Amino acid sequence: MTTDLRVGVVGAGLMGADHISRITQRISGAVVSAVVEPDAGRAAAAANNAPGAQTFTRIEDAIAAGAVDAVLIATPGQFHAPVLEPALEAKLPILCEKPLTPDSASSWKILELEQKLDKPHIQVGFMRRFDAEYQKLRDLITSGDAGELLMLRAVHRNPSVGESYTQSMLITDSVVHEFDVVPWLAGSGVKTVEVKYPKRNSLSPEHLKEPILVLMELENGVFVDVEMNVSIQFGYQVATEAVFQKGLARIGQPSGLQTWKDGKFEIAEHQSFVTRFASAYDVQIQRWVNAVTAGTLVDGPNSWDGYRVALACEAGVAALDGGIIAVEAPERPAFYA
Amino acid sequence: MTTDLRVGVVGAGLMGADHISRITQRISGAVVSAVVEPDAGRAAAAANNAPGAQTFTRIEDAIAAGAVDAVLIATPGQFHAPVLEPALEAKLPILCEKPLTPDSASSWKILELEQKLDKPHIQVGFMRRFDAEYQKLRDLITSGDAGELLMLRAVHRNPSVGESYTQSMLITDSVVHEFDVVPWLAGSGVKTVEVKYPKRNSLSPEHLKEPILVLMELENGVFVDVEMNVSIQFGYQVATEAVFQKGLARIGQPSGLQTWKDGKFEIAEHQSFVTRFASAYDVQIQRWVNAVTAGTLVDGPNSWDGYRVALACEAGVAALDGGIIAVEAPERPAFYA
Amino acid sequence: MTTDLRVGVVGAGLMGADHISRITQRISGAVVSAVVEPDAGRAAAAANNAPGAQTFTRIEDAIAAGAVDAVLIATPGQFHAPVLEPALEAKLPILCEKPLTPDSASSWKILELEQKLDKPHIQVGFMRRFDAEYQKLRDLITSGDAGELLMLRAVHRNPSVGESYTQSMLITDSVVHEFDVVPWLAGSGVKTVEVKYPKRNSLSPEHLKEPILVLMELENGVFVDVEMNVSIQFGYQVATEAVFQKGLARIGQPSGLQTWKDGKFEIAEHQSFVTRFASAYDVQIQRWVNAVTAGTLVDGPNSWDGYRVALACEAGVAALDGGIIAVEAPERPAFYA
Amino acid sequence: MTTDLRVGVVGAGLMGADHISRITQRISGAVVSAVVEPDAGRAAAAANNAPGAQTFTRIEDAIAAGAVDAVLIATPGQFHAPVLEPALEAKLPILCEKPLTPDSASSWKILELEQKLDKPHIQVGFMRRFDAEYQKLRDLITSGDAGELLMLRAVHRNPSVGESYTQSMLITDSVVHEFDVVPWLAGSGVKTVEVKYPKRNSLSPEHLKEPILVLMELENGVFVDVEMNVSIQFGYQVATEAVFQKGLARIGQPSGLQTWKDGKFEIAEHQSFVTRFASAYDVQIQRWVNAVTAGTLVDGPNSWDGYRVALACEAGVAALDGGIIAVEAPERPAFYA
């Protein structure tokens, strides 16, 4: 009787398993109908949390079986294109975890393929846009109540990262979120990127030189700095301060249960993105499901946004070696207007 | 293919309409299959937000039509019993908005009827238990990390109320929430209730004498005060401070976007329960749907809790006229253990 | 060349020694010219911190020697009268630490003696009135910006007390401050006092039954509660929340250096009145010195205020045994208008 | 009988008048014995607030008259040298408001003159070092409790400035404070200075291009950014965030009376340095008076610190035109060790 959207989740790692639980337990109007995952054990474990879901090793098989109405891609970035292509050919709506693809050239190819369809089919999983505080900050900027926006001052602080985290991932895995959300907040694209090196944190993995301070100029003159810190131990903090002509705004500050113990007033800080953005992930997926059901297909960052982010990441990675690097973007195709 | 729980929502007023939107748009595994509402216009408007839902004027008809797997009652309290009775007879799981019924005698009759079934079928809609901060406070109390709980100090402040809000509604409509959540937090029932009258707020409707300060002793000796204020103009605030042997905890404090404007640091305060408890309502209904689907039927306050609250409200209303009023409860039936 | 006020400090215990350091190191226009203290070792130690000060065992000797222009009394309360009397006879301005005397009858005798002079000569050391936040709260109340004041909700939390601290000292040593500052804030005297007993803190000394909740009605109808807690371990907190017709105000909240460490956002809480009221003590003494130098003699609570506090304390101590105890005060003598 | 330090205050403008009131009303052990001010009206007005003070038009006359034990210089910076020279020749202790002199070359001459004396006689009026929160932050850095310091992130936000405020004053009048306090906090001198231009605030005076973001590298590798903003309207805010290996610390955040009014939780923000640093100025002068009385003469930033600040300001002003400008300092003379 009910006609829930049948979502095929591709990739049943940490992120994919999380989305499977989310859709099954908290998202209205959608079920996980297929789990696409080459690792059989992982696939079975994931399907276990999605009653009624079939398992496939390749997206092509799930499509051929008519098992999915929409696709959610949660594999590592280098495996996105091989899923995006058949899904686009099958004209399926797609929620693709960030990044769209690992580089701007391969992203551009995806955009070319997508433009053969009647309208954009891909939403990219930049979930910060769905966080309630980011939305309020954007509303304040748009309202002009505090005057023009002059600066955005962001911090992204992680307690620690594993040995496999590389220097360029500071940009492509972490600052990447700012490359999406900053233009969305400020209403203007990234024009230049520069990187400064503060004193190195000797608690970082040996091959990393961080924290870094990323400086950006936007096309509208707004200046942005991003403190990117992945070994700060105490907890997980993603926060932004906006500097306006007539005042300030700040998001991402401590909240919730307050305690007074052992001589201190305390508020627990987040330890990872899991709690910090729990609600943002839910809202993102629910709104995507609703958009797909309504035929709009996309309600958030689209593949053009993903392509712009890829360009900014390339500038950012180049900037790790010094200099002020320009971000050159082509005209936005009318298809994404 | 999917087997969403088919919920019949009884009452399509403010609260009912809100639940209909919630189940339709945000709750996983459930759909609104029936809207039961005698007012035809209201019923049609509500059904409009629930694709596929049928409308009925009486719950008995919805049951007879086999249209519902579970019932959510959102009518005014005096109309709860006439819905609870046929729903219980039909052995349907029920989420009943507070209060269970308007008085303890009628509540007791509902309990007697329910006890003819195999297990409790009624959950009462005290949503505070599903608020993340209340849950953390309860965890802290249970953990003993700050020592034994000694006092709970609650405030419930409303900007204003309409002319139809009566003096006894200070207890039955507002403090009622504390009568549920305080015993849940403290692990102990209400033993006595007393009311103190601070200086009257001349901005209250003329027939009201408020704010009031409600004092309670719990069976375990914990002392509770509740400042109940319904004309405080500035906003909506529900907050609690817990006093332990070795420290304090506080919930319900301002959070979210911080701004500096016009010489002030500011955080917007809530204006009504709608935003303050938005997430709590969602979690409550999702967990109830999950419990019903799993066959547990109840995951939250049950009708015994609702009965205890009715007894406390009767003491509270009596206490409005002075004196320290005892709350006398019978033994809890084993059925509700 | 300079004509600093020559202050005789009576009592060189903890409080007296603190005042001696204060006047010597931080107060402008005053020097400690005499230390009056029967214990020779204590006197010598104190005088050591006040270059040029003479030591005396009795106030009468200091007066006879012409060694003091003004007297600051910092002995235990039961020794105040024997100092106040000769000082008043010598027409000296006096700053007397709280309480004026241990009971209302002996306080009244002091008032009678003082009224033989041309104007009030005694200021009582209720230092809270000189705390910047208390002053701002009073300004807000007076301004009417948030509407009429309806309630004051105070907390006084101490980490611990020694074995010599008795049950009645909850009133006479601790709540005593509220009996002064509440009428000053609310512009109205204490009419009744009642005491409630929350669950006892088992970490208290065995002979104490606390925390207590002290309820007061003021003559203007404002209702006051004071949570008095002397074994709460975590730190020292004196805070007040004011409930107005149109809003709230709160003082005494955590402030200063904020840190993020070990998963927590933290602000250090005070550990005693020494840091909490450091600035208030300085301001109190400076303003008193200035008033004495200017011939006004008193700039703060006078002996009539001290007498009213003594009456409220007697009601408070009676209320420890139950009941709502009225505070009966005579008319204020015109002398103290 | 008392032997208060006789201070000659040079310059009776806004700052000088403030110091005269301070010494007269709040500083222990010192009196204003002379006001040195060429403007007769201003001199008379100031002397009026300092009972017993003589007025002079030139510092040389005050010295010749034997009227002063110490000198406090509060004239504009370009008039400091003509006062410093005779005061040093007279071997008088000096508290000189910032800057020591307007440029490093003239500062160096003052240092040469001072080195003819037995020890440093000049303290420079960088009052931030005496602010309680700055001191706590420095203690935390020194303690190592949060690990090594990696970054300092400062903001200095002013509501507005007059037309006479020039572009270079962003550095010499405002960032100058950071050039003193940052090395004091971090235990390391400024190595390079760079300036970035965010979007210009169109509410600034027409000839200003601000806010600016000043980036500094310290000799120990700590990285510093300073947001300097002089037209931000909402209020006055001087704040710093320290980024450590294992956590964060923040000073300068809103504190004091909290109110809930008109839908908002509010804390009043400062409107100028007068309230923000009131206590720091008092502590600075009291500690200087105490040091002079004790024969130490200096207890705070000395003229070497003032010289280092002058060098950093010159780099900062050069950096306004672009580039990363190095700060080259000679070896510190042993005299200032």
Ligand SMILES: [Mg+2]
């Ligand atoms: Mg649903």
Ligand SMILES: [Mg+2]
């Ligand atoms: Mg679902």
Ligand SMILES: [Mg+2]
């Ligand atoms: Mg002085």
Ligand SMILES: [Mg+2]
């Ligand atoms: Mg003094």
